[in-house]
Amino acid sequence: MTDTAVYPNPLDELSLSELRQRTSMKWRTHPSDVLPLWVAEMDVRLAPPIADALRRAIDAGDTGYPAGTEFAEELSAYAARQWGWDGLEVSRTTIVPDVMMGVVEVLRLVTEPGDAVIVNSPVYAPFYAFVSHDARRIIEAPLGNDLRISLESLEEAFQRARATGGNAAYLLSNPHNPTGTVHTRSELAAVAQLARTYGIRVVSDEIHAPLVLPGAKFTPYLSVPGAEDAFALTSASKAWNLAGLKAALAIAGPEAAADLRRMPEEVSHGPSHLGIIAHTAAYRGGQDWLDALIRGLDANRRLLGELLAEHLPHVGYQAPEGTYLAWLDCRHLDLHAEDDHDELAVVSDLSGPAQMFLDRARVALSSGHVFGTGGAGHVRLNFATSPAILTEAVARMGQAVRELHHS
Template sequence: MQALDALPLSALRGRSSAKWRAYPEDVLPLFVAETDFPLAPAITDRLRAAVEIGDTGYTAPVSGVREAYAGFAGRRFGWHPDPGLMRTTCDVMMGVVEILRKVARPGDRVIVMPPVYPPFFDAVAEAGLVVDPVPLIDGENGPEMDLAGVDAALSAGARVVLLCHPHNPTGTVHGRKALQRLADLAAAHDAVVISDEIHAPLSQPDADFVPFLAASDTAAAVGFALVSASKAFNLAGLKCAIMVAATPDRFATLRSLPVEVEWRTGIFGVHAAVAAFTDSDDWLDGLLIRLDLNRRLLGDLLAEHLPLARYRIPPAGFLGWVDLSAYGWGDDPGRRILRDARVAFHFGPQFGAEGRGHVRINFGCDPEVLREAVARVGALARG
């Protein structure tokens, strides 16, 4: 199996997505979570066939995507969710908001674990709820959940835990025991866990990813999962996510959602997700090899050009969480880097107060692009 190669910059700059239109052409974009690789061939073929026959209408209630995901989860994670306990929607965060509205009352508190994906804060507010931050803590093997803090927040009245698993931006893959303990805490406090697992297909083989709903019978009883092909297969614009329950009681909540929640699923998103989940394992394996090489390359480049930076090789994903506090570039170093080095990283403070002094670097790109980006920032550091 060979590492997947990225498209050349000349081709990428022809894209109209946010990554390639947010900044002028002299800026190297390594911020938003889009990758620079060609689509998996099965996805391209499926979308081309749909366009050729004008299959661009409404998504059918029976689309095959739930069954496709169940097969994928069985092969990749050893988990066999029931397609009959799933519903689709537009994207993961829309699913989070709709579930929050069903399981909590206005004003209830929702635990999030910063530094965390910025839309988590917005989704809680959109649902009429209040963010209750319980930051990750430094563990023996990297960032981990503060389970004592979660217990205290639940004891004080928080009703929901919004879990990011694998975690964005740190790439943390929560272990089975931690997930089981989280589920036990939720059950003891009659709370709910909503697990965003959009980055799960990008877990490296040695990360031993365990879906939250598969961690224990208790986890199955207290939780929901949100999954999608969009991050691993670069399909964010096609709009298809799956809301997963593991018990009939939890599925009753999904079944009670307005029918329009499911009608928002994009038919191109379904076509692409089915192809991704059923016929693209080899492509995904090649991507994981490339990301493994790139995550290690990023560490080497930082050691060479920014030796005061703090970075932990992430077990999952294509995002590097880097602490640049030692360079004295303020709470939001990405702003200066953008202005003076013409490199766009994601601004750390957007991930919560814990992101001060940090940037998030998207290494889902050609190694030469990564080298150039870090070299530019290194030149800035050297003055």
């Protein structure tokens, strides 16, 4: 492993003024006085091995169409090294433009319009939008109070899906967004058994797989017994901050390989060649940089807990096991004065506490209501930023709540 001096904390390298020069969604959606801790984009420079690979391609004019299986080969090698999974066969993969577009295409292989797709609410908001826009029905299986998969809730949802006829799929978030829960091998094995019992096809979104923090371990869903007819979608975009460099992989279990071969050829034309170069370089040589990032995220995870205890003691916070997302329960902040915003929920991405923190603290967070049942009264905070920005943001949030209560 590279010495820590080679890769210092990537979250501490860019100043606020440098970040303000960015033209991405995170930094251009809100006015310049807002601290943006919302969309899943990190405040880091590009990992040097990835930047070097992109420079070589650009210098060589290598900006044509993607070809070959190098991306899948590197992911397979990475999975064996990092997760002890030797079952990722390149022949059972295909490139897709990004994880969510891949999810839609895989769901089209195993469901028809009107069929049910089960999700664990609260869950990544695009699960609802992408699935619904493709004429599938969402059935929610709410997480338990511990923010983990409830097998009882899941079985009830499977029964409801089966009762209406047709096919059904379960769209799993592994690790879970927005809670940061990292599902254990035993939990996933139980899910696989339940899905087999009810004939439900599982599609696992594993985009945050490399971002598991100390104390937890990632388990690829396709590595557990019973998952042979399932699919997984993954990419390097979250762990190495490559959202603007489009590429992802769809992976089929052994019994799902024939289904994957039915995916239309034009889907594989969507990824960017530079994106595939970047993602391939991340899996091949980006682990030392990622190790430094994870140390920084672990420190920020602890710092966030300390800051909330100091400035927002009534906010519920269960430290995430993975991702760089914190799910904050703001239901005990007594924000009834802000309830007028709730009427905007159907037309706005913000509601309740998120709107209040934007208006009064000038901190942008993701509103919990868009994550489905169980999300109202919550916010999702992206702590993949510098300790200085994180400290300032939470201090502002605490001050806003105190001023609101004294007004």
